[in-house]
Amino acid sequence: MDSEAFKFMGSLRGQYIMAEVMTRGIAAMESVPDNQREVSNIADAQYILDGVFPLGKEMVRGITIAGVDMVPEHIRTAFDRRRKQ
Secondary structure, eight states, X not given: XXXXXXXHHXXXXXXXXXXXXXXXXXXXXXXXXXGGOXXXXXXXHHHXXXXXXXXXXXXXXXXXXXXXXXXXXXXXXXXXXXXXX
């Protein structure tokens, strides 16, 4: 394993990237038809996102540039849906 990659993953930028990847991945997994959805995988991914990348998750949730929300609507919708659970 690359120790520099792990070091980067712990940085603010790394936290943001990993949270974005996890958020998009979870949204994609949730979009699968019910009979094909791996509910336990979604739950485990959410557990990792919440427990390992909480700062990045909040960064993904709240990213704005000059007052314009930069988080795509489908990501925000999936994130909000999971927050309410």
